[in-house]
Amino acid sequence: MQVKKEEVKNALLLEAEKEFMQYGFEKASIRRIVKKAGTTIGNFYNYFENKEALFSELVDDEYKAFMYFVNSHNQQGEPEVLLDTLDAGQLREVLNQFVGTLIPVFSQKLFLLTSRSEGTKYENTKSIVLNVITEHYLEHIRELNSNNGDNKEIADVVGHSFLEGLLYIIEKYTDEKLRQRLINEHILFYFLGTMAVLGDSNREKPC
Amino acid sequence: MQVKKEEVKNALLLEAEKEFMQYGFEKASIRRIVKKAGTTIGNFYNYFENKEALFSELVDDEYKAFMYFVNSHNQQGEPEVLLDTLDAGQLREVLNQFVGTLIPVFSQKLFLLTSRSEGTKYENTKSIVLNVITEHYLEHIRELNSNNGDNKEIADVVGHSFLEGLLYIIEKYTDEKLRQRLINEHILFYFLGTMAVLGDSNREKPC
Amino acid sequence: MQVKKEEVKNALLLEAEKEFMQYGFEKASIRRIVKKAGTTIGNFYNYFENKEALFSELVDDEYKAFMYFVNSHNQQGEPEVLLDTLDAGQLREVLNQFVGTLIPVFSQKLFLLTSRSEGTKYENTKSIVLNVITEHYLEHIRELNSNNGDNKEIADVVGHSFLEGLLYIIEKYTDEKLRQRLINEHILFYFLGTMAVLGDSNREKPC
Amino acid sequence: MQVKKEEVKNALLLEAEKEFMQYGFEKASIRRIVKKAGTTIGNFYNYFENKEALFSELVDDEYKAFMYFVNSHNQQGEPEVLLDTLDAGQLREVLNQFVGTLIPVFSQKLFLLTSRSEGTKYENTKSIVLNVITEHYLEHIRELNSNNGDNKEIADVVGHSFLEGLLYIIEKYTDEKLRQRLINEHILFYFLGTMAVLGDSNREKPC
DNA sequence: AATGAATGAGGGTTCATTCAT
DNA sequence: AATGAATGAACCCTCATTCAT
Incomplete structure (x- = not known):
């Protein structure tokens, strides 16, 4: 038996x-x-060993990989070329390659880690990720915008929305190709949205 | 006693x-x-009567008001003027007035309804709201963009992100003024982001 | 019902x-x-509240009373007259009065506290009591005997035996009169036994 | 392997x-x-075969040896010479030889048998041993004391204290020499204590 | 000889709900 | 209106033991 x-x-x-x-x-x-x-x-x-060990076995590798990614990504940054254009078509191409390298990071396990881990030792993962995103976002807009006095809460909200969208894609869309396309569009949306909100006052419309 | x-x-x-x-x-x-x-x-x-009746008493008025709002809003739409400009400053002003009228809708109770109602008869509220937002969003981009073949999933993701951001503001920021400002910026961000993503191919840069 | x-x-x-x-x-x-x-x-x-709270409710008053007794007893000591005679009959009378005052201390609850409390916060009670008894015993024999170099282990054993006998009486003999008599004899036995072991070398046989 | x-x-x-x-x-x-x-x-x-068989394998030889010892000891008795003197020094010497022969009996296994066997078929060992000791004790004091009417409970308590002391030594003091010395002193204490309690009425102080 | 998978009863504890007072 | 006693199912977890491999 x-x-x-x-x-x-x-x-x-x-x-x-x-x-x-x-x-x-x-x-x-x-x-x-x-x-x-x-x-x-x-x-x-x-x-x-127990319920939490079961959860750990599901997510721990992912957790470590993600933390490693977060740390190394902080130093390395994203493609410079992103900042050279606002053309959606070109950006899509650049992002597509960039996101392709991140696909393993955006697995279903990341969703477990961030959104189903309350009560485990991983329960702070989402806020850690959110902090990283928010800091990242703030750095970028500081480069573009001098008066950064009261942008903290906005960055918090933007970061949160962005993260929730990402996690939603991961949770709901399991087909790999579709998922990658959606992540691309998601990042693109946030990039262009940020530019648009800040941009009017910063960039000369050069036509 | x-x-x-x-x-x-x-x-x-x-x-x-x-x-x-x-x-x-x-x-x-x-x-x-x-x-x-x-x-x-x-x-x-x-x-x-029981645990669920307690929950109902907390949220039912809000639920009905929100459903009424959703239905009437569907017919009435938002300010036309939004479509006339892409200038962030002008949009902020218009939005500010518009959002001011919606403030009662965006109460903490809406957060309960959408994000803390699992296990109750309201547990589908979030997906209902999401559907409304998504439909709304799709209508708008259909007006702007002819090839709408495969935008359903993108609208789903954008709608979800937008909604989560909104709910996050409602949950976390209780100061009324700050909340309204954040909601303004949030809507603005999504409006401009959408325009930026779609816009390149639709609008003549008129300079 | x-x-x-x-x-x-x-x-x-x-x-x-x-x-x-x-x-x-x-x-x-x-x-x-x-x-x-x-x-x-x-x-x-x-x-x-839980299993341990149940145990506490049974023994906590007794625990506090006993600790109070131990502390005050340390300062106050036992009847001086005990040291004046080795006649078992006289000692019995003196002890009888002395022990009578202690009877409330020697309740069944003390047995729970010392011998059935493993796994609770009271589980060290027996070793606390044993320390008190041993210290007490050592003080007495130091008064009588100069070469106290290696008596620690003996005091440990005597104290343990004495305590176990006392707890055995408390556990097994619930009739109050019988219990008091047995406690008397028990103490008497240890008193005379100690004198006998030490005494030969210390006391002049005065006949 | x-x-x-x-x-x-x-x-x-x-x-x-x-x-x-x-x-x-x-x-x-x-x-x-x-x-x-x-x-x-x-x-x-x-x-x-199972948990109890494991326990048996640890203690059964000891159990049989001890039971044999108990039975033969009952017939054979202890050194007569013990009864000839009350001098602690002389008694120590006699006891030392006597106890030396018993050392194998007082092993850690005896502690398992008497104090850690609850739930096994050996769980009555302690009360058997206690009965033997008590009977033994009663015989001795009957020789010395005519009015033995109500000494049963006292013998019970003395026997119990004695046994617990012995088991405590066995459990705690594993150094062989120290253990033997402590057992000696322990027996001596009980011997002299018993004499002292009974003695006043039986012996002429011969000075 | 060795492994560890499988079982099912029992451990302490929390829960929403009912109902007598 | 108010109290809290009562219920029984479910929670996570540990146990000795059996047995196929």
């Missing part, structure tokens, strides 16, 4: 991921997970 | 709102609510 | 005391307790 | 003894034992 170990573990991980996606960490039920995975509660604890 | 009915009910509603804001409907605990409200579990059920 | 609150609580306390006496804190089962007390698990938590 | 059978078994016995010493039979965890012994739960059951 025994099944090979990996099968059960994979079934547990698979059902757990669904359960966490649907309910979040705290409302997820181990009883439901093991039932759907076709095993028993007792057996669950042969595979995972 | 009796306290006037309204006082108790108000205390319950007050603490319930905080509890639902913090935990969401399902993780909210009636025991905690009554304790903080200074009454007892038994008495709670003299005022409310 | 409801019973007056105090009845249920008392039933719970009564059965809990039996359960803790028989099994100790950790092996005691709340399910068994509530079953014997004629109520349900859910209801148990209307009366007590 | 296989380890020799005896090594595994010995490792299990070793860790089991520690575990039983620390937690007692019922709270001991086979999972912890096998982990510390470097093997697995499944393999454990190749060596021992």
